[in-house]
Amino acid sequence: EFCTFLFLGLLLPWALWLFFAVQPLIVLSWNLFFFLWFFYHLFDWYLDALLITNTSVLDVEWINFFYRTSSRATYQDLKEMSYEIKGLLPTVLRYGLVHINLNSGAVVDLTDAKSPKQVVSIITVCKDKFLSDRKMTDATTLQEIISEIVRNHIQEYGLPQRLKKLGRKWF
Numbered sequence: 001e002f003c004t005f006l007f008l009g010l011l012l013p014w015a016l017w018l019f020f021a022v023q024p025l026i027v028l029s030w031n032l033f034f035f036l037w038f039f040y041h042l043f044d045w046y047l048d049a050l051l052i053t054n055t056s057v058l059d060v061e062w063i064n065f066f067y068r069t070s071s072r073a074t075y076q077d078l079k080e081m082s083y084e085i086k087g088l089l090p091t092v093l094r095y096g097l098v099h100i101n102l103n104s105g106a107v108v109d110l111t112d113a114k115s116p117k118q119v120v121s122i123i124t125v126c127k128d129k130f131l132s133d134r135k136m137t138d139a140t141t142l143q144e145i146i147s148e149i150v151r152n153h154i155q156e157y158g159l160p161q162r163l164k165k166l167g168r169k170w171f
Contacts, residue, residue: 008034009033009037013026013027013030013031014027043062044062044063045112047062048061048112050110050113050119052122052123052126054130055075055130056073056074057072057075057078057108058071058072059073075126075127075130076131077102077103077104078100078123079102080100081098081099081101081120081123081124082098082120083096083097083098083099083116083117083119083120084096084098084116085097094114094115095112095113095114095115096113096116097109097110097111098110098116100123
């Protein structure tokens with residue numbers, strides 16, 4: 001896109017002015033149009049954000065001055081992630097596309113992401129930490145529920161006779 005901007009926005013109009021005597025007002029308006037186009041795309045790129053939280057990934061996308069969209073993918077919903085760096089300029093400047101496939105079948109694409117390999121690895125680390133913490137929390141919660149059930153049963157019905165026969169060595 002930058003090469004397109006450079007060629008169509010600056011070089012072509014001034015070459016037309018130089019070789020074909022196009023009116024300078026036309027060249028300047030052409031330049032103004034392409035500068036506005038460039039700044040619009042710069043805002044579009046700059047105001048897009050990827051927020052990685054401890055529970056999900058949020059993609060905030062700026063469409064225009066009065067329209068933004070946001071999509072959220074929780075770590076439970078993430079199925080697989082991949083990245084793509086395609087072309088000379090993206091390879092040199094290290095930006096690319098990050099694909100996030102969700103369990104629902106939906107795909108979230110993050111275009112022009114800076115260091116897409118690092119983005120994927122950060123999301124993977126956060127996802128693993130979230131799932132590990134959740135598994136630990138789920139195990140603790142399950143332990144508490146079972147101990148509460150056993151406590152309530154003992155309070156209501158007492159200890160079964162076969163456990164009383166075993167004596168204190170088990171308690």
